[in-house]
Amino acid sequence: MQTQLTLQLGLLLIGLVTGQTCPEIPDTGVTIGDPVPIKPENIPKGCSDYEILVARGTSEPDYVAGGGKFGIIVGDPVVSNVTAKLPGARGYPVQYPASSAVITGTRQGSQDVVNRLKAQAAACPSQTFALVGYSQGAGVMHAAADEIPKALYPRIKSLVMFGDGYKRLGSTLSRFPSGLNEKARQVCATGDPVCNTSGECTYYHLTYIRPEYIDPAVDFIVNAFKN
Template identity: 35%
Template sequence: MIHMRFSLPGGRGRVSVLLAAALLATGGAVIAAGPAAAAAECADVDVVVARGTSEPGRLGLIVGDPVFAAIQRRVSGTTLTSHAVDYPASVSPTSPTAGNRALVSHVSSQAQDCPDQRFVLVGYSQGANVVGNSLGVSSAGASVGGPVVATIPAAVQPRVAAVMVFGYPLRKLGRGITGVYADRTLDICANRDVVCDPRGASVLAHLSYTDDADEAAEFAVDRL
């Protein structure tokens, strides 16, 4: 499901934080994310998040952390774990490739160790490219994109309950996630987002996706 949001963030206390993130995304010093979670026990659902370029936070300040918290608030009788994809999330041309390999490796390993576990995949900005590549949709030619180097095994595909991408750079090229995952995908691009809107030029719009955490959580929980 493709969703273009037509609102920009208003005067919020987090605007200064988002502006700092904007500086990071455009060439400032990189803030390293916290360490990835240790190998999870076999929860019912593993929420796997690829953060955006230089995005602070364990799962990601703008998308991953708020989306996971919103999912936690909504589930009942379902156990959850979260995993931050271990990749540079930098402007290096090899960064999305590393993320693609790391995401597929984690999901493949979890699927083998936990035969009943399902997955929710979340990606923001460069992380959306990582998620798309892992589903077999190349982001080559997009901002901080790259070719597909690994894909989630076909046997695991039915266990991917939901895919959610925010500020997906491939949208700038008029493309998105297709194929078997299309009807399980929520693709949100804020109006005028410089990264995903073909006519966009707003960095603030690209930093506004915390506003969509509740909608995303409802989308995911409806599919669990």
């Protein structure tokens, strides 16, 4: 059942639909708003050179058939591509349910991000970080950024947000705190109404798995870690 779901979702997200202004979203078996199971066993142990903290989108499942732990649309392809290009990199799945309970979920997720950064920074003096958020997960990263100690800013090398609802609020309100915002990249698909004020098609909010969105983000993260 899970394999069938991931195949259906993969086909939906990768496939290009022609002749339609707003392609119809087929039934993938995902009920938007349902919580995603939190799996503490997926938390990496010890230290690494680089760690990518990923906050998934609402109800975004993992690509289980491919060993994913971070979300099939954004987190799984980002982490798998970065780790392939950069030895010593790994991912961390932010521990939050990504459900329709956005307020409590954002609080839980942002606190997890801050706690993880503090703990790893203390335990692993040479480890550096990237923050990746998709959809609701981007809101988690915005909330976390307000609580991250400024002493940790130099160790956060990049922030990449996909389908970020804050982007609709304009360049001022969508900014991260000074010291982090300069390292941030926004990825917003044409037509995505979540991040684009002229967007009218929810389908495009689900297309970030495509190489034109993933590949530049991966390069951005890898280059930031190296510099």
